[in-house]
Amino acid sequence: MFAAENGLRGDPRLKGISEAIRVVPNFPKPGIMFQDITAVVSNHKVFKDTVDIFVDRYRDMGISVVAGVEARGFIFAPAIALAIGAKFIPLRKPGKLPGEVISELYELEYGNDCLEMHLGAVQHGERALVIDDIVATGGTLSAAIRLLERAGAEVVECACVIGLREGRRRLDGKPLYILVEPRQDSS
Ligand SMILES: O=P(O)(O)OC[C@H]1O[C@H](OP(=O)(O)OP(=O)(O)O)[C@H](O)[C@@H]1O
Numbered sequence: 001m002f003a004a005e006n007g008l009r010g011d012p013r014l015k016g017i018s019e020a021i022r023v024v025p026n027f028p029k030p031g032i033m034f035q036d037i038t039a040v041v042s043n044h045k046v047f048k049d050t051v052d053i054f055v056d057r058y059r060d061m062g063i064s065v066v067a068g069v070e071a072r073g074f075i076f077a078p079a080i081a082l083a084i085g086a087k088f089i090p091l092r093k094p095g096k097l098p099g100e101v102i103s104e105l106y107e108l109e110y111g112n113d114c115l116e117m118h119l120g121a122v123q124h125g126e127r128a129l130v131i132d133d134i135v136a137t138g139g140t141l142s143a144a145i146r147l148l149e150r151a152g153a154e155v156v157e158c159a160c161v162i163g164l165r166e167g168r169r170r171l172d173g174k175p176l177y178i179l180v181e182p183r184q185d186s187s
């Protein structure tokens with residue numbers, strides 16, 4: 001766990017979150033230890049603990065935009081946005097947003113992808129938080145940061161439930177807040 005780094009040392013909520021993650025070996029490709037968060041959000045206490053930790057951290061940081069990364073960032077970001085009084089904006093996979101968009105390509109652990117954001121979704125100078133379920137290589141979050149910065153927003157931090165320390169390398173020094181490390185066992 002990241003308790004020494006995320007200021008949550010001794011917080012029993014982290015154990016509950018980590019234990020709720022289901023590890024599925026070799027999904028969606030051989031060699032990937034897939035970290036499944038569906039049981040995190042189907043347990044009301046664990047889901048609430050997860051959102052509460054983020055809300056406590058971000059409520060007084062002057063954040064006006066919470067950007068969620070499709071698809072699993074959408075599970076957490078709107079709840080955080082509502083609680084801290086910010087707007088939610090979706091960063092979507094290609095061809096899903098109906099208006100004019102800006103796009104960023106990126107590489108994944110298991111392929112390539114692209115994220116898009118509506119032009120005008122954020123205003124110049126707005127303070128933004130980026131939310132996803134997991135950071136692995138950091139490719140997705142770095143594309144999200146590029147989109148927001150191209151639109152003139154200031155990305156204050158990226159936050160994920162699960163993260164590899166290595167994911168940080170791709171973020172160009174941007175702060176990354178992580179609750180727990182990936183689980184290696186599939187029990
Ligand atoms: O740090 P990275 O190596 O970029 O990987 C992390 C990303 O991979 C997963 O999404 P995925 O692209 O599988 O899409 P999904 O949420 O639609 O399942 C995950 O939800 C993150 O967005």
Ligand SMILES: Nc1ncnc2[nH]cnc12
Nearest residue numbers: 032033034035109134136
């Ligand atoms: N190991 C992993 N588990 C779940 N989602 C992921 N996205 C990228 N790597 C992942």
